[in-house]
Amino acid sequence: MDKCPMCGARLQQGLNYCEACGADITIYQNVYNDVLNNYSQPTQTPGYQPSYQAYQQTQYQTCPHCGAQIPQGVQFCPNCGKEVKKRHFW
Amino acid sequence: MVEYRILGYDMQHVRAYLQQGETIFGEGGHVVAKSPSVSIAFKAQGGLLKSLEREITGSRFFITELAGPGMVEFSSFLPGRVIQIPLEGNGIKVESNSFLFAESGVQYSASLASLGAGILGGEGIFLATFRGRGNVFVHALGGVSSYVLKQGEEIEVEAEHLLAFDENMQVSVTRLGNLRTMILGAIEQEGLFFVKVTGPGRVWVHNVSIGQLVGKIVRNLPASQGPGLNIGGFQI
Numbered sequence: 001m002d003k004c005p006m007c008g009a010r011l012q013q014g015l016n017y018c019e020a021c022g023a024d025i026t027i028y029q030n031v032y033n034d035v036l037n038n039y040s041q042p043t044q045t046p047g048y049q050p051s052y053q054a055y056q057q058t059q060y061q062t063c064p065h066c067g068a069q070i071p072q073g074v075q076f077c078p079n080c081g082k083e084v085k086k087r088h089f090w
Numbered sequence: 091m092v093e094y095r096i097l098g099y100d101m102q103h104v105r106a107y108l109q110q111g112e113t114i115f116g117e118g119g120h121v122v123a124k125s126p127s128v129s130i131a132f133k134a135q136g137g138l139l140k141s142l143e144r145e146i147t148g149s150r151f152f153i154t155e156l157a158g159p160g161m162v163e164f165s166s167f168l169p170g171r172v173i174q175i176p177l178e179g180n181g182i183k184v185e186s187n188s189f190l191f192a193e194s195g196v197q198y199s200a201s202l203a204s205l206g207a208g209i210l211g212g213e214g215i216f217l218a219t220f221r222g223r224g225n226v227f228v229h230a231l232g233g234v235s236s237y238v239l240k241q242g243e244e245i246e247v248e249a250e251h252l253l254a255f256d257e258n259m260q261v262s263v264t265r266l267g268n269l270r271t272m273i274l275g276a277i278e279q280e281g282l283f284f285v286k287v288t289g290p291g292r293v294w295v296h297n298v299s300i301g302q303l304v305g306k307i308v309r310n311l312p313a314s315q316g317p318g319l320n321i322g323g324f325q326i
Contacts, residue, residue: 006236006292007173008096020171021236023292031238034290038258039180078179081195081222 001025005032092193094174094225102172103165104190104227108158115155115198116164116191120229125160135198144186144200144218153198156191164190166229168303173228173254173294181221181257184228187300188253193224219257228254232298239289246284250299256291 004011005028009020016026059072061084068079076083092114093107106114108128115135124130132152134141145151156162164172166188175182177196192198199219220226230253237245239259246264255261264284287293 006238006294007171007230007234018236021234021294023236024238027240028238028292031240031290031292034241035256035258035292036178036180076179076197076221081177081179081197081224083197083199083221 092225094227096172096174100233101165101169102229103163104172104174105161105163106191107161108156110159112158113155113194114162114191115153115194117186117189118150118152118154120164120166120190121154121156121162122165123161123163124156125162127158128160128162129157131155131157140199144198164227166190166231168231168298168300170229170231170296170298171234173230173234175220175226175228175254177220177222177224177226179221179223181219182226182254183217183219183257184226184254185252185296186218188228188230188296189218189220190227190229192220192226195224196220196222196226221257228294230294231296231300233296235295235297237293237295239287239291239293241290243289244286245293246286247293247295248299249283249285250301251296252285252287253294253296255287255293259291259293260288262286 002011003009004018004021004023004025006023006025007018007021009018011025012019017024060069061072062068063070063077063079063082063084065077065082066080068077070077070079070084074084092109092112095105095107097103097105103122108114115133118132121130131154133155134151135153135155141151166172172190186200189198197220199221200217234253239245249263262285264286265282
């Protein structure tokens with residue numbers, strides 16, 4: 001890493017934090033992977049262990065925007081990023 | 091692929107070079123310069139309801155859409171840094187005044203992330219949500235401080251200073267303390283509400299808040315123009 005992943009400033013060699021924004025860059029990749037993992041796994045109730053069979057039975061639907069095959073029940077298309085079904089806050 | 095150059099040191103601005111057919115969209119009022127070949131259109135992105143949501147939550151109904159080919163430059167109204175946040179199918183929440191522009195693969199919607207936070211935190215805690223694929227550019231007033239929080243790690247950020255955080259993070263509002271602390275806090279211009287953000291995720295924080303800046307400026311205005319009641323030259 002030669003640039004800070006948080007703010008884009010040049011990183012100083014040998015420091016484990018960014019001099020511009022103070023981010024701890026040693027744990028950045030782990031935390032970012034954690035964040036991305038939240039999106040790849042379907043939301044489940046705690047304690048529920050997905051079995052291999054359940055994985056096999058994943059239903060697919062077609063994205064109305066780009067036509068890709070996407071898992072049933074996702075809010076956003078993993079291919080084009082658009083909202084599959086519009087949801088409003090009220 | 092759009093090419094970006096983040097320029098400047100303390101007052102950063104960002105220049106985007108668009109190819110034919112590429113579009114970016116941004117919040118109105120941030121475009122500084124553009125090539126004559128770049129066309130501007132104002133669109134209610136996401137339809138009428140999404141646009142109304144944005145309007146209600148402190149953002150704009152219409153979004154400026156810029157189509158290439160050519161160059162566009164964006165800047166903010168105060169010194170500060172431009173931050174590029176790439177999205178890979180994940181989402182971020184941004185204080186809506188700080189949004190500069192995003193690529194066309196990104197969906198822009200508004201959210202009342204936490205009703206308590208929105209009402210109690212005052213200005214700017216109505217959040218804009220960005221999801222999808224592509225880069226989002228935001229502007230940090232004064233400068234940026236950022237935190238990378240591990241699982242379960244918490245941080246309290248003064249409500250007006252909060253810039254952006256990952257969508258999956260838990261947010262709640264905490265008061266400064268008891269009534270006495272809050273009154274003294276208001277006098278000392280310390281923030282009254284803190285937003286507690288729980289990891290894992292990334293948090294970006296402004297170094298300057300508009301509220302504090304205005305507070306300091308108002309104190310130095312000539313008495314006749316300041317706020318409050320003016321009785322014979324004395325101001326209450």
